[in-house]
Amino acid sequence: MSLKSKITQNRPLLKKLTIVAWVFFILGVIGLPTYIWAVSSNMNNWFGELPSYSQLENPDLNLTSTLYTSDGLQLGSGYFRDNRNPVTYDQLGDNLVNALTAAEDFRFERHSGIDLPSMFRVAFGVLTFNRKGGGSTISQQLAKQLFSTRVITEDKKGKLEGRNKYLDELIYKTKEWVLSVRLERSYTKQEIMAMYYNTVEFGNNAFGIKSAAKTYFNKLPSALTVSEAAVLAGMQKGVTTYRPDINPNASKRRRNVVMNQMVKYDFLSQEAYDTLKVPDIELSLKQQDQNTGLAQYFREVARVDLRELCKELGYDLYADGLKIFTTIDSRMQTYAEQATDSAMSKLQALFDKKLTEEDRSLWIDSKGRPIRDFLEDKVLSKSSAYRNLVKQYGEDSDSVDYYMNKPKNLTVFSWQGEIDTVMSTVDSVKYYKQFLQSGFLASDPKTGAIKAWVGGINFNYFKYDHVRSGGRQPGSLFKPFVYATAVEQGYSPCYVFKDEAVSIDIPDQDEPWSPQNAEGRFSGKEMTLKQAMANSVNSITARVMDIVKPEKVVDMTKRLGIKSRIPPYYSIALGTENATLHELIGAYGAFANKGVHIEPYYVSRIEDRFGNVIYNEPPRKSRAISEDVAYVMLNMLQETVKSGSGRGLNYTYQLVDGKQEKNEIGAKTGTTQNASDGWFMAVTKDLVAGAWVGGDDRAIHFSSWIDGQGARTAMPIVGLFMQKVYADSTIGIERSFFDRPADLNREIDCQKFADIVSPSDSTIIYDDEIYQPK
Known part of the structure; x- marks a missing residue:
């Protein structure tokens, strides 16, 4: 058969092939760009919105x-x-950069956001039902993480989205292609690498590589070894699956895969790999919380x-x-x-010893007498456990008492370390209340x-x-404010007063104010104001308060920055507010x-x-x-x-x-x-x-x-x-x-103070008036 006859015979087939070629040409040269343009511009709101260029330049991350x-x-x-502390590229270190490049995108430095060979490999694998590996570049993965391309919200949902999973997959992938190219145009390769590591999650409430390095190895990213970097880079294939703290064996296998890839692409020598692949992963787990x-x-x-x-x-x-x-x-x-721990642990031991020796109630009044029903009325009734049970069962229900007294496994605090024990809620509340704060x-x-x-x-x-x-009541810590008021009014710290019973009549009060000293007695000794303040003598402080008056003391406290309400009562001299x-x-x-x-x-x-x-x-x-x-x-x-x-x-x-x-x-x-x-x-x-x-x-x-x-x-x-x-x-x-x-206007060395005023036989100039001590 002649050549002409063969051509004539196969003309229908050639025609079909030509049509197919033109179809592919039109789809590839005209249709594909048109489709990508339609997705990127969200034509007719079919595909959903893409981030704007301003959002691209300032991605919205939850940063720590x-x-x-x-x-x-x-x-x-x-x-x-999200526990996320961003780092720059220089703070990553070579090990992290090499590990991620080898594991996820070895042509990262050569492509412009889309790795065509990888895409064709994936497409061929899908057609032959022999898919191996993904085709997403680091830039595509970053786009996916930054802008949640696969999370459809109603306000940004396109008309074609959410109807067919295969169509959705195509739209998602297209968006990631478009965004990855835009990222490559907006940022350098180094910036993209850093952004990727700052964006991804590593489990254990660690977002970003700095938090991850701190959480798993208690290191800065740049200080990670090859093996440690391979562990963290490898986790991106499946964070939960390859978490080293909960799946150490799987994490080790994945680490070795990453290091083998590093050997393949000349980031690591075979000899180093042979050494590093053997040891188990050594963690220094440090949970990041408050x-x-x-x-x-x-x-x-x-x-x-x-x-x-x-x-x-x-x-x-x-x-x-x-x-x-x-x-x-x-x-x-x-x-x-350290000082608090040292002092309080010793003080608590003494307090516990006294409780045992005295065989008394934890709750006592000022005279050491036990306060009846304090635990039930003042403590348990205010606890969250009690309120929750009352809300669930009712205040008079027997179930409240049952669950409050039901033993359960607990880990409790002690100064010797945490203790695993069995306690009821009632016992645990009482146990914790016994600690001094x-x-x-x-x-x-x-x-x-x-x-x-x-x-x-x-x-x-x-x-x-x-x-x-x-x-809390400051007690004698308040007394310097009383004495400062007196000093401001002209009194010398060398004035002498006598420690004796004092009785002060207070307007609109039936009984006079007659404070006692802490020791319950009066020494009868004469002492200077500075000695009286140094030894917290209540009787002399009361005398000074009667001289300067409560209103003046309250004014002094306000000027010194006390914002708590201090009423103008005589008793505030002893720190009762x-x-x-x-x-x-x-x-x-x-x-x-x-x-x-x-x-x-x-x-x-x-x-x-x-x-x-x-x-x-x-x-x-x-x-x-x-x-x-x-x-x-x-x-x-x-x-x-x-x-x-x-x-x-x-x-x-x-x-x-x-x-x-x-x-x-x-x-x-x-x-x-x-x-x-x-x-x-x-x-x-x-x-x-x-x-x-x-x-x-x-x-x-x-x-x-x-x-x-x-x-x-x-x-x-x-x-x-x-x-x-x-x-x-x-x-x-x-x-x-x-x-x-330089020009202190009063003598404070009481040995040199020649003109000591005794309130028992002298008058004192006070606010341009003559004050006669009682």
């Missing part, structure tokens, strides 16, 4: 906002919805404050990746926590910057912050700061994710008292350490008379009448530190006032803290002296 100490350390895991790490109480208080502050500034604390620089010093915070705060009086904050004994088990939340440790630190700081009160603060500045400062408010300060009055008060407070209830700062902790140098410290103890609250405050030129100790309920206290006084409960925390601070030369706080005003 991070706290930093004044000495540059990160505090905790930050505040987040119950671990330094300054847990502080971080929670700061979270509440910062949430509102950021809202006012127009930012989201949990999503905008803010950098919050605090005044907390990590070294001083560590010492504060504490609060500690230290700040720089010259700036108001808070340096250390300890809100309790263990944040994991006791969430309540005892530094700023609520308030609540105040917080936070307020008291600021007030005592004014004495050391030459009479200027500065509101204690902890945020120095806040930066957005790009490093722009968005908050840098100066501390609030005001003149509270004159420099002379402030210095006289410091002199009086030093007497507490020399001869008063704070002598232990010198004798026990050697903070005043050191081996090589001396130091000036003012201090004051505070103890409420039944010893339910113990306080101690110490003031130096560069540091003011204070502590409170007591039970959660005021009915929980030592039966003896001697055992529960602030000098025994709270002073050890302050003393240990200051010992550690002075011993650490890197902090820069040294032993020093207060600055005496």
Whole structure:
């Protein structure tokens, strides 16, 4: 058969092939671009919206906002919805870059978002039912993660979406192709690699490579070994399946696959692989939450404050990746926590021993008598467990009592470590109430910057912050405000009063005010005002209050920064009204700061994710008292350490008379009448530190006032803290002296005070009037 005849015979077939070729040509050259254009432009709203170019340049990620100490350390895991701390490409390290490139996209540096050979391989595998591996590039995976291309919301849903799973798959893939190309045009390869690692999830509430490296290996990303990098890069094939903490064998196999790929593409030698593939994965698992790490109480208080502050500034604390620089010093915070743990563990042992020896109720009144039904009426009825049971079964139901007393397995706190035990809810509530609590705060009086904050004994088990939340009676810690009022009105700390019974008639009150001393007796001795304050003599403090009047004392407290309500009652002289440790630190700081009160603060500045400062408010300060009055008060407070209830700062902790140098410290103890609250405050030129100790309920206290006084409960925390601070030369706080005003207008050395006024036989000039002591 001739060639012509063959052509004539096969003409129908050639015609069909030509038509098919033209169809493929038209589809490939015209149809495919048209289809991609239609998807990218969401023609007729068939395909759903794609992110705008502005969204592409500023992808909306939930970024972790991070706290930093004044000495540059990160505090905790930050505040987040997704625990995500972004890093730059330079912070990744070669091991992570090589591991991901080998495992997911070895032509990453050569393509422009779409890897055509991989696409054809996948297409061929689908047609031959022999699919091996995916065809998505790192850029495509990033597009999928950033913009949730496979999550259909009603407001962004296209008309063709959600009807057929195969059509949906095609549309999703097309969107990812378009977005990956746009990403490649908007960002460098290095930026895309960093964005990928910052975007993906690694389980255990770790989002992004920095959180993952910290969670699984307690390292920075750049410090990860080849093996560790392979573990994290390999997890992207299936986060749960290859999590090393819950599926170690699967994770090891996947790690070795990644390292084998690194050998294949010349990122790793065969010899190194043969060595690295054998060992099991060694984790240093560090869960990222607020119950671990330094300054847990502080971080929670700061979270509440910062949430509102950021809202006012127009930012989201949990999503905008803010950098919050605090005044907390990590070294001083560590010492504060160590001092609290050391002092409180010993005090708790003593408290438990006394309870056992005295065989008494945990809840007692001021005379040591048990308070009947306190547990049932005041404690259990307020517990969340009780309220939930009442809501479920009704208040009179037997089920409430049954479940409250039903034993169950619990892990409880103890100073010797966590204990696994069996307890009922009633027993566990009573067990936890037996623990004494504490609060500690230290700040720089010259700036108001808070340096250390300890809100309790263990944040994991006791969430309540005892530094700023609520308030307790300060007892004798309030007395310096009474004496400061007297000094401001012209009184010298060398004036002599007699410790004897006092009875003061108060207007509109039937009975006179006749306070007792803590010891329950009066010594009859004459003593100066500074001695009376140093030894917390109630009778003389009452006399001074009668001279200066309560209204003047209340005014003094307001100027010194006490915001708690203090009514103008005579009894406030003995510290009967609540105040917080936070307020008291600021007030005592004014004495050391030459009479200027500065509101204690902890945020120095806040930066957005790009490093722009968005908050840098100066501390609030005001003149509270004159420099002379402030210095006289410091002199009086030093007497507490020399001869008063704070002598232990010198004798026990050697903070005043050191081996090589001396130091000036003012201090004051505070103890409420039944010893339910113990306080101690110490003031130096560069540091003011204070502590409170007591039970959660005021009915929980030592039966003896001697055992529960602030000098025994709270002073050890302050003393240990200051010992550690002075011993650490890197902090820069040294032993020093207060600055005496050049023209101090009164004599404070009582040995030189020639004109001592005795209230028993002399008159005192007071507010231009003659005051005759009673």
